[in-house]
Amino acid sequence: MKNSKKKYLCIFPKLMNFHLIKDVGLLPYTMGKSFNYDAAILTYNNDDYDYLKAELNSEYLKLIFLNKKFKTETRDVLCYLIKNSRKIDVLQSFHLHDTIGIFSYFLVYKLLNPQGKTYVKLDADDLITSILINKKGVFGFLQKIAIKHLIDCISVESSKQYKKLIETETIPPNKLIRIPNGIYISQKTKIPKKKNYILTVGNLGTPAKATEVLLEAFSKIEKLEDWKLVLIGSIEKSFEEEYIKKYFIENPHLKDKVIFKGYVSDRDKIYKFYSQSKIFCFPSRSESFGIALIEAAYFGNYLVTTDVGGAKDLLKIIDYGELIKQDDSDYLAERLQKLILNPGKLEKNPKKLMKEVNENYNWSNLCKKIYKMIN
Template identity: 30%
Template sequence: MNILQALFFPPEQPGGVSSMIPFMLDRFNKRGWEMELFSLPKRVRGKGVEPVQFATFDWQAYTGNPIVEKYIQTYKDYVWWTKMRLTKSYDLIHAHHPIAALVMKQLFPDTPIIMTVHSSFEKELLLNGKIKENGPEYAFLTSIYRELEERVDQLLTVSHSFKQYLADYVTNPDRISVIPNGFDEKRFRPVPHENKVPQLITVCRLVPAKGLDTLLLACAELKKRGNPFVLHLIGDGPIRPELEQMAIELNIYEEIIFYGYMLHPEDFMPFFDVFVLPSRAESFGSVFAEAALCGLALVGTNVGGIPEQIVDGQNGLLVPVDDVPALTAALEKVTGDPTYRYNLGRIAWDKAQNAYSMSRVVQQLKSVYRTYRKEQS
């Protein structure tokens, strides 16, 4: 089978999907499968001019809205780039972004298209204060799910929680299959180490949706109670200046290291002790699985796909969203008891090896891909 993996962001970009797919492709290629990557480079902007039409709704009802107009222009650019770069046919195309999926079906109507919905763009914009719930942008973006259901051959998503979210926007949610993301066990693995002061780490884009203000407030309370720690905050984003100022005002700037953007945080993630991220929404939360494979104790919020990864008290701790006292108590528990956090990390590693290894996702996708090979024969 000759398969195309169609991304939106280039594979060299960091982040769950873009960083995961090349390693997955390598596993398939080593097993004799023909597989290629395709994505839209950042430099391609404003090139496409072909009109865009959807089968299930009229997007032009949202004409003039900046977010919608940008989305449509990106769709046009993806069409332009695909026509220019793809000159051969494929037995199957697996897309990892709605624009990629819909464009591929438009240009290759006879090719089976599988689409994995990895995240909710509208929820991210909502939590980051960019759009309002039930506003025009929200309506447009959620309409895309029904369009995907109508046009692609198979919808996948990464957690049961997100499948339930999608159920409100499609007509037949039972046809959506769940395949959690997989991660290369060679990239993410434990390293023996001993830290005198507990080392906390979080890796994310610095945006309101990640709940980092809650984390800083909890860390401030942790310090007041006399619990030593260092927080390593890896990532960049629009609220970094605000977070740095908040750390100064809370008197915890000396306990926090702001790294900014880092291409390969997994190179030294295993040397820390606790991964913590109090997100306000996560479709899956890939970074929790990555941290678990590194043997870290996990602290997360009881939202989205995170509870599907963390069993509270067994392989990590779950707290409610925006609950500073609960997060403080969880951090105090894992920083104050080295044996307890070691056991949490050990069990987290064991579960992640079984549930989120790259070997597992390759086997599951093979089964899906072979279904379409049988249908074509």
């Protein structure tokens, strides 16, 4: 019997296992699960993709592996689209700032399948939005043509970036929608008794994450009592060998209070740390949205974050956290000290937070906007 489901294909040649539980995997997965598409991601075979077995139901999301026929991924993708565009009902890609890739993929697709729908998720921070707004010359021309004639739906994650793109007339309001990143928690969650943990999750030591600002701030807190700083995520090699080593030499009293857990692939273990922690600290310099912030809010963490990505949007909803200055370890130390000395500020009902986050950042609810626009 012929498969009557419409086909939804997301182009993401660099897919790794961890992408599957981020927007890259969860968006097409939701289109398959909640909206009955035959959903797939087009990628090279880069990893073992354990999350497709452990976290997600492979009935709703498939992986289609590209053949490495050419020297560039653009040509390999185009080769696939030339052969298969007529079978694809919705074609999705990321990153409009990849002008040549987006223009060539969608041009070929629309020429071969004029009735097909196209969607781009911008994944945009301040820098990417600025690039889109200020693009000139040939690339600027191709971007305008793509937006006007080749793309049916474009989404951006935060109100801040949405406003910039509309006000500068970079993308017309009839094509641009705001969709924050969502969360997908695969288990029924129990909130244990909270511990005096300050948690952060991300690629530690990268310029964007500003891990050194958090570490410096923690070393400046005079009355730490029994509080600990827990850091989860892969650690940049140079940061580990140079900064962290020096940090503990200068702060030997913090060896038992600053805990690096490294990269944790087991989602249940990460959820456990979220659920045990009282404060989630996010001193980032740049984020397109910051999924870790939503996960932390879901598990009842008080958010201490810079005004990056969708932080301000999230705080308006949950009203449990505060914005801090970027690159100011003295200010961050002061704010953390006040929270430590005023534990009453860290007592919002976790179940209420879960409900608020789930209502506003549930992938099924978010993807309804995409479904409506492409239909």
